[in-house]
Amino acid sequence: MALGYKQISYQVENLTPLLHIWRTKSLSNTTTVPVLLPKQKNCPAVVTDSTEIIKFLESYQPQPSLYPDNALQLAEAIRLEDYFDESIGTAARNVYCQFRANEGKYIDPSWMSRAVIGMIRWRYGINVKSAEMASVKLADAIALLSEFWQDGFLVGDRFSVADLTAAALLCPLKSIPSYSLKYPWLFDRIAEIHQICNEPLPKNW
Helix, strand or coil, X not given: CHHHHCCCCCCCCCCCCCCHHHHHHHHHCCCCCCEXXXXXXXXXXXXXXXXXXXXXXXXXXXXXXXXXXXXXXXXXXXXXXXXXXXXXXXXXXXHHHHHHHCHHHHHCCCHHHHHHHHHHHHHHCCCHHHHHHHHHHHHHHHHHHHXXXXXXXXXXXXXXXXXXXXXXXXXXXXXXXXXXXXXXXXXXXXXXXXXHCCCCCCCCC
């Protein structure tokens, strides 16, 4: 979404969760995604971690910027990005995978999909209890968003890295009927942010 916002052309290579480790280790000696391969002169060969990727993109193509000009607003945008990335991203993953393992099996009933979801749940200790705890975190985050997103942005009066991060991490919840029914304004806003970022919405949105 950051690449789309800055209108930088790119190609995506989607990796199977957990099996992705062999690919990322060979590229960057890391086990996590995303991994950016700039393939441009005077650029690093590999940039890992979403925060570092955005920092790189800001230096590579400063405009349009994802960072506020005001120092206090910049600090707040980075704080929110970190909060969403470290807490809400994990919570969304737990809730989504628990849903997919149970009533959400219809999304992709193939044995491969069910095996991958099972491995993710095992790897991260996702179960009924952890998913319930995660849902509480998500409710708190969505309450915070409701104060700002229904009539503006999270920091100041313009789009920033905080808005982008929240939209990207909460997007998968649209597949869960209880969320899409309870928070229609949330997914309307996420759809608007995809437009701001010149990015198509996920399939079956």
